[in-house]
Amino acid sequence: MFEIFGIPSQALFGQLLIGLINGSFYALLSLGLAVIFGMLNIINFAHGAQYMMGAFAAYLLLQYLGLNYWVALIIVPVLIGATGIVVERLFLQYVRKLDHVYGLILTFGLALMIEGFFRNYFGSSGEPYQVPNLLLGGQNLGFMYLPTYRAWVIVFSAIVCFATWFAIERTRLGSYLRAATENPALVRAFGINVPRMVMLTYGFGVALAALAGVMAAPIYNVSPQMGSDIIIVVFAVVVIGGMGSILGAILTGFALGIIEGLTKVFFPEASNTVIFVIMAIVLLVRPAGLFGRTA
Amino acid sequence: MAETPALLAVDTLQAWYGESHILHGVTFDVRAGEVVTLLGRNGVGKTTTLKSIMGMVDQRSGSVRLDGRETIRLSSDAIARAGIAICPEERGIFASLDVRENLLLPPQVRPGGLDLDRIFALFPNLRERLSSQGTKLSGGEQQMLAIARILRTGARLLLLDEPTEGLAPVIIQQIGRTIGALKAQGFTILLVEQNFQFAATIADRYYVMEHGRIVDQLSNAELKTNMGKLHDYLGV
Numbered sequence A: 001m002f003e004i005f006g007i008p009s010q011a012l013f014g015q016l017l018i019g020l021i022n023g024s025f026y027a028l029l030s031l032g033l034a035v036i037f038g039m040l041n042i043i044n045f046a047h048g049a050q051y052m053m054g055a056f057a058a059y060l061l062l063q064y065l066g067l068n069y070w071v072a073l074i075i076v077p078v079l080i081g082a083t084g085i086v087v088e089r090l091f092l093q094y095v096r097k098l099d100h101v102y103g104l105i106l107t108f109g110l111a112l113m114i115e116g117f118f119r120n121y122f123g124s125s126g127e128p129y130q131v132p133n134l135l136l137g138g139q140n141l142g143f144m145y146l147p148t149y150r151a152w153v154i155v156f157s158a159i160v161c162f163a164t165w166f167a168i169e170r171t172r173l174g175s176y177l178r179a180a181t182e183n184p185a186l187v188r189a190f191g192i193n194v195p196r197m198v199m200l201t202y203g204f205g206v207a208l209a210a211l212a213g214v215m216a217a218p219i220y221n222v223s224p225q226m227g228s229d230i231i232i233v234v235f236a237v238v239v240i241g242g243m244g245s246i247l248g249a250i251l252t253g254f255a256l257g258i259i260e261g262l263t264k265v266f267f268p269e270a271s272n273t274v275i276f277v278i279m280a281i282v283l284l285v286r287p288a289g290l291f292g293r294t295a
Numbered sequence B: 001m002a003e004t005p006a007l008l009a010v011d012t013l014q015a016w017y018g019e020s021h022i023l024h025g026v027t028f029d030v031r032a033g034e035v036v037t038l039l040g041r042n043g044v045g046k047t048t049t050l051k052s053i054m055g056m057v058d059q060r061s062g063s064v065r066l067d068g069r070e071t072i073r074l075s076s077d078a079i080a081r082a083g084i085a086i087c088p089e090e091r092g093i094f095a096s097l098d099v100r101e102n103l104l105l106p107p108q109v110r111p112g113g114l115d116l117d118r119i120f121a122l123f124p125n126l127r128e129r130l131s132s133q134g135t136k137l138s139g140g141e142q143q144m145l146a147i148a149r150i151l152r153t154g155a156r157l158l159l160l161d162e163p164t165e166g167l168a169p170v171i172i173q174q175i176g177r178t179i180g181a182l183k184a185q186g187f188t189i190l191l192v193e194q195n196f197q198f199a200a201t202i203a204d205r206y207y208v209m210e211h212g213r214i215v216d217q218l219s220n221a222e223l224k225t226n227m228g229k230l231h232d233y234l235g236v
């Protein structure tokens, strides 16, 4: 045990860890939002609900089918991503050509319906989800205690974020996505099935939210409002990072999680508002966001 | 005249952007191996004609047959896969892609496209710029990139929309030589040009457009004797 600026190291690093954990979820969720916005021009307000569905799907698979965390980590994103594809086919493919407001209202309504549905069937108290056996316990690092599951969440989400960034910025398929974000009509006229690509992109963005939901299940309670709790902050993250910037979404997500954690140590009264204060400042100084390109 | 069958046959093609009715029955054809030029003043619908062939307008009717096959009801990606490729007027180089990615973007739709070595033989500048951002190229280089990337795809019919617009005379000459080389390699080219001097060096035939219709056609041989008429059409 030692102290930094008069703060015991356990407390400081403990909050830093919580900040990093929150930042991992901010990054995963704002990444999905950025991918969806870039390709579909839709501000996906249902993202929080889809994250919550991911957590519930993991819970239900465990309760009723006995399928564990590791199985859920793979099949839940596929399942919930598929529901995203249905939503895209039924609604978004028509709405995304209109003004942003329509997509926003549609997905917001969808989020309310999904949340209401889950509250109706599961109540709002929340259900616990066990940390998988393999990741139980933790390490005493001397200056702090590090639970294994939390370390896993940070590392795994960093890997998923990096892989997504790499796929978009460095691969052939990613070049199709970037090009279609700029000029979908021309990309289509080169023989690429852009509508299908758009559909799969939405499915992928939703799958990312669901993946985050599965990862969150052992940390937070699985509850119907877990999505709306986090999504407001995530939207602030997206505004700060700049809508549509992949790297911006990832870095801002992690950074703001850490800033929020540190604020809890040094100025606890501000910890719930610091992100929104930063958002206001960024909006004043750089309206397009830190990583955004001005249109 | 014994004619080779048309590779592209456009018949009473009409097109709309939203409510605006732009093409009012365009009819012409392009035979395999020809370079055919659409001439006409600003705003008569030349670009819209190319976009309509490619399926890139909001609504179209009439008939566009490629090698006898009707394409009017196909989506633009299906038309591309049938073997037509477009080099748009605004060039359409992607800013978020580097030159290599821009070049490799259009997928191969059929066999017989040029390989990269032959493309670099036509456009040596591009080889050195492969990792530059697409839109960092000069206007001339961007135009070359816009042409180069559709040569790989295997499309046999190329739609080139004002490839000389805004370029320096040396670059225009280079593009002219390139189009000649492509014709020699068996490509069929439908060209839109305002630069009539340029078109005269490479085209086999000309169609003149006014107000969303074809109003006249000429072969290269008829060009000299019809200069006065053409100048009237084009207002030069």
Ligand SMILES: Nc1ncnc2c1ncn2[C@@H]1O[C@H](COP(=O)(O)OP(=O)(O)OP(=O)(O)O)[C@@H](O)[C@H]1O
Pocket: B017, B020, B022, B040, B041, B042, B043, B044, B045, B046, B047, B048, B049, B089, B194
């Ligand atoms: N996206 C669009 N929406 C509505 N009207 C359009 C659109 N694009 C073109 N037009 C209109 O269609 C008409 C024909 O335009 P088009 O671009 O085909 O002409 P053009 O012959 O290619 O002209 P230019 O020589 O200037 O390129 C013009 O009146 C133009 O204003």
Ligand SMILES: [Mg+2]
Pocket: B046, B047, B048, B089, B161
């Ligand atoms: Mg034009």
